Amino acid sequence: MKKEHRSIPLPLRKIASVSFRSRAYRFLRALFVGFILASLVNLVFSWFFFTPKMYRISKHNSELIIQYKILQDKIDAASRRLDEIKQRDNTVYRSLFGIDTLAVAGIYTPYPRSKYSHMESDHYAPLMIGSWHALDALGRSLYLESRSLDQLQPMAKDKELMATAIPAIMPINRQALRGVDRFGWRNHPIYHRFIFHKGIDLGSPDGTPVYAPGDATVVSVNKVGTGRVGYGKQVLLDHGFGYRTRFAHLSKILVEPGQKVRRGELIAEVGRTGGVTGPHLHYEVIYMGQPVNPVNYFRKDMDQADFERIIESANSVSFETEHGTNEGL
Numbered sequence: 281m282k283k284e285h286r287s288i289p290l291p292l293r294k295i296a297s298v299s300f301r302s303r304a305y306r307f308l309r310a311l312f313v314g315f316i317l318a319s320l321v322n323l324v325f326s327w328f329f330f331t332p333k334m335y336r337i338s339k340h341n342s343e344l345i346i347q348y349k350i351l352q353d354k355i356d357a358a359s360r361r362l363d364e365i366k367q368r369d370n371t372v373y374r375s376l377f378g379i380d381t382l383a384v385a386g387i388y389t390p391y392p393r394s395k396y397s398h399m400e401s402d403h404y405a406p407l408m409i410g411s412w413h414a415l416d417a418l419g420r421s422l423y424l425e426s427r428s429l430d431q432l433q434p435m436a437k438d439k440e441l442m443a444t445a446i447p448a449i450m451p452i453n454r455q456a457l458r459g460v461d462r463f464g465w466r467n468h469p470i471y472h473r474f475i476f477h478k479g480i481d482l483g484s485p486d487g488t489p490v491y492a493p494g495d496a497t498v499v500s501v502n503k504v505g506t507g508r509v510g511y512g513k514q515v516l517l518d519h520g521f522g523y524r525t526r527f528a529h530l531s532k533i534l535v536e537p538g539q540k541v542r543r544g545e546l547i548a549e550v551g552r553t554g555g556v557t558g559p560h561l562h563y564e565v566i567y568m569g570q571p572v573n574p575v576n577y578f579r580k581d582m583d584q585a586d587f588e589r590i591i592e593s594a595n596s597v598s599f600e601t602e603h604g605t606n607e608g609l
């Protein structure tokens with residue numbers, strides 16, 4: 281065998297090495313063509329069908345879209361709830377305290393588009409930018425509402441004080457009442473012409489007790505009278521919160537300027553001083569310098585027993601305070 285191997289001629293060996301190279305070349309070429317073909321098939325296939333990876337991405341995308349839509353719904357629901365709070369704030373709380381709607385300049389102006397420009401190239405830009413817009417608007421409204429409530433908080437603290445200060449009870453006992461002349465334009469009983477009546481007249485006998493209709497400070501008293509015209513002997517009270525009350529045509533005044541009085545405390549007695557045709561109390565409620573109808577301030581939920589309880593408690597306490605210096609008046 282060894283001998284035969286040695287006997288193979290040299291050119292034949294050369295031929296053998298050439299055919300090996302050409303086989304390797306053919307193999308590589310086939311591999312290359314195969315690779316190109318496989319790529320083409322893959323490309324055509326993926327054009328019509330999803331590959332598993334693309335399928336996963338697409339599924340992920342549609343989940344994201346759903347999540348965005350849920351987020352959008354939640355933003356909408358929160359905006360609606362905030363609108364309700366805003367409505368209640370403006371129509372109930374703010375009107376209760378008599379203050380205007382809070383306005384912060386530019387609070388409803390949307391942010392410029394440039395704020396969202398980094399999202400604009402995204403395939404889902406309208407969805408994403410829409411959500412951001414809504415969320416930012418909600419944030420601004422929330423800020424406005426929190427500012428508004430900050431403003432109301434100290435007023436709410438005063439509210440309790442205000443409730444006892446406002447002239448809410450009738451200044452004389454209803455049982456002493458002998459007719460009422462109303463507030464507003466009327467044909468004057470003495471001057472016989474139309475004159476604006478700044479208060480109400482509570483007809484009642486001489487000496488009927490007159491009570492403070494709310495906690496107040498005595499501003500001024502006129503114990504001398506004004507002859508046969510005008511208010512006669514009168515008392516002016518300041519209740520704070522923009523409210524004052526006037527009591528005219530009195531026979532006797534039991535308070536001094538600067539004195540503090542409680543709701544239901546005895547301050548004077550009904551009389552017929554000044555321009556009158558008979559004994560009555562002329563009672564005015566003045567809000568921010570303007571006379572308003574006192575009837576609108578009488579508490580509707582109060583019965584005679586409530587009234588008497590208030591009078592009794594106010595006057596029993598007042599004897600123990602320093603304002604009981606009414607002797608000699």
Ligand SMILES: [Zn+2]
Pocket residue numbers: 477479480481561562563
């Ligand atoms: Zn009057």
